[in-house]
Amino acid sequence: MRLHTQEWGTGERVAVLVHGIMSDHRTWHELIPVLTGRGYRVLAVDLRGHGVSARGEYEPRLFAEDLLETLPHAPEVALGHSLGALALALAVAELQPARAVYSEPAWQLTGAHGSLDPALFTLFKRSSRALAALSRPPRNGEPDERLEKRAAAEQQALDRWDERTALALSSHRHIDHTPEKALVPSLVQTSDPSMLVSAEMRAKLVRRGFEVRTVPDAPHAIHRDRFDAFVESLSGWL
Numbered sequence: 125m126r127l128h129t130q131e132w133g134t135g136e137r138v139a140v141l142v143h144g145i146m147s148d149h150r151t152w153h154e155l156i157p158v159l160t161g162r163g164y165r166v167l168a169v170d171l172r173g174h175g176v177s178a179r180g181e182y183e184p185r186l187f188a189e190d191l192l193e194t195l196p197h198a199p200e201v202a203l204g205h206s207l208g209a210l211a212l213a214l215a216v217a218e219l220q221p222a223r224a225v226y227s228e229p230a231w232q233l234t235g236a237h238g239s240l241d242p243a244l245f246t247l248f249k250r251s252s253r254a255l256a257a258l259s260r261p262p263r264n265g266e267p268d269e270r271l272e273k274r275a276a277a278e279q280q281a282l283d284r285w286d287e288r289t290a291l292a293l294s295s296h297r298h299i300d301h302t303p304e305k306a307l308v309p310s311l312v313q314t315s316d317p318s319m320l321v322s323a324e325m326r327a328k329l330v331r332r333g334f335e336v337r338t339v340p341d342a343p344h345a346i347h348r349d350r351f352d353a354f355v356e357s358l359s360g361w362l
Contacts, residue, residue: 125186127169127194128177133160138199139362140221142191143170144206144345145245148281151205153274154351159217161327162362164201171208173286177240182292184301187309200254201362205329205347206230206320207293213303220308225361227313227327227354228320228344233297236322246287274308306333311361313354315342 130149139159143151159166164280172190174287180186188211195202199338202210203266209229216224234240302325312329316338321329327337337357342350346357355362 125178125190127171127190128175129170129194130168131165132156133163133165135160135163135165137162137164137201138196139164139166139201139203139295140191140195141166142202142204142208142212143171143174144170144208144228145293146174146248146285147205147241147278147285148318150241150277150281151345151348152176153277155347155355158355159362168196169198169213171289173289179286182286182289184210184293184299186216187211191215192270194217195345198222201225203227204229206285206344207289210301213301216303216310217307219272222308223311223361224306224308225358226310226348227319227352228315230320231302231311232300232320233293235319236317236325240319241294242295242297245290247279248282249285249287257279282337302328303331303334310334311358312336313346313357314338315344315346316340319344341345 126298140246141152141207143149152168154165171187172178173182191211198220201223202212202226205227207230210231212224213226217218261321284354312334314326329336339346339350339353339357342353347352
């Protein structure tokens with residue numbers, strides 16, 4: 125499936141961005157000017173079942189195949205968050221980015237403690253309380269208008285999201301998708317505490333050739349909720 129893709133910049137360097145579950149390409153709005161300012165042409169997709177991309181069957185392999193059908197071969201950097209990091213890892217052998225960044229990768233869908241079921245994410249479409257818990261706290265000094273615009277975009281992404289993606293991923297939750305080795309130079313970025321990457325998994329990833337960097341006191345969506353720390357953690361990889 126060819127995915128809806130948004131493009132920014134005209135640089136010769138290519139960066140590709142892959143969002144997580146319930147989101148769409150707009151989640152990267154703060155990162156875009158950082159990348160274009162460094163001379164990148166940036167491509168951000170809507171995964172199947174998200175944003176304005178088509179709906180269909182849902183399983184990890186298909187998310188990865190869509191990336192290969194949509195994105196240019198051998199970008200300079202490929203960055204995926206959560207579900208996007210899972211899709212990217214499954215596609216990386218053929219996509220062959222010069223560098224890959226996996227932010228809070230959903231390689232173990234049961235989570236860091238083995239108790240998560242992706243089907244629970246369907247609650248966010250039904251519960252205002254759950255949605256409020258998911259939302260980030262306001263940043264000091266951030267204008268109300270900007271906050272409202274961002275909140276509206278995130279709500280629209282959630283409204284567009286096909287919750288069957290979560291139900292389908294639930295049936296794959298006991299499969300360990302953690303890569304056996306880093307096929308390209310690869311960074312794994314985790315929050316602390318992390319809902320998906322345990323301390324044991326971090327140590328395993330280092331042994332398998334990944335660089336692992338942890339952002340303290342950060343929630344799952346580091347790029348959204350701790351943006352400055354997110355960019356700082358990517359030093360040398362962008």
